[in-house]
Amino acid sequence: MAAGTPSLDRVVALLRRLPGIGPRSAQRIALDLLLRKRALMPQLAEALAAAHRSVRHCSRCNNLCEDELCSICNSGRRDRGLLCIVESPADLLAIEDSGSYVGEYFVLMGHLSPLDGIGPDALHLDLLEQRLQETGLQEVIFATNSTLEGEATAQFVAALVPEGIRVTRIARGIPMGGELEYLDRSTLGRAVQGRGTLDF
């Protein structure tokens, strides 16, 4: 990609390091900012600096937050008997978005991946063990990804859950709107294995 001005080139080079942004879209974004959305530039600069300064991890559930505790741990209206374990804040947001869950979370910030050198140390398990000791916990729900790494992580972490606490996994089956004809064999196999009583 040919050169613009030095500071334009610098913006383009940094934008290219963001996920899903290639050279063309980095240039398009930078020029769009400079030519049409100039007022957005100092706003975005300030927002990035502010988030960099203030976003940290919740000292209880490891989710992103700006205070000692995140808004979920702080809410007082969540069911503390339910703990859902997810790999990332994006997964937590997706479950929140579904409006189907009233319990609390723990965010591992990753998954086991021996080939990439990611072992148990990366998963903040000491913080999780503290949470697992809190009184009143009744069920730990694993909502790690349905991938090799996600499953292995769930298996490994499940071993830390104290006796007497129910351990579950979110259901695997055919997605809503999914057509059987086009589903992969393993999803369909799981869906048949995990069949439940018919209810609407």
Added chain:
Amino acid sequence: MAAGTPSLDRVVALLRRLPGIGPRSAQRIALDLLLRKRALMPQLAEALAAAHRSVRHCSRCNNLCEDELCSICNSGRRDRGLLCIVESPADLLAIEDSGSYVGEYFVLMGHLSPLDGIGPDALHLDLLEQRLQETGLQEVIFATNSTLEGEATAQFVAALVPEGIRVTRIARGIPMGGELEYLDRSTLGRAVQGRGTLDF
């Protein structure tokens, strides 16, 4: 999309206003920055602020630059007899990238679009007329987009070129690697009309 922290939400909201970035990718970018590329955040903030401060328009060709003149007008190694008229800095960069042009440019920063209320006033034509008066100019090459607006803009602006200066348009035809079977009729029609002597 559910909420993260306030300053994370602000970054996501601003990112969504950039071209080609939807709600999912805005969230993905913001989380990627916070979780994996934290050092990039102040760098990007500073780069945006710096570009916002220093990028302006070349007083001769209207391209983006950081001094009185852009690097092309300033170079001394470009053919001042050739002037290529483009709609945007991205178009200029694309032509530079092709390595096929040694002349100078004028950047209109738009095209005529009466339906959107964009008239000749938006095209910096006073600056262009100054450039057209410079001695030694031999050819004005129109490289506006091959759209209705681009063609109309070229036609309108061509009327400003003084007598005795050659006025040309970049070739329209089949793109490199293009298969005739899949080309639209108007491109193919243009290509037949504009046929040239066989040479390799």
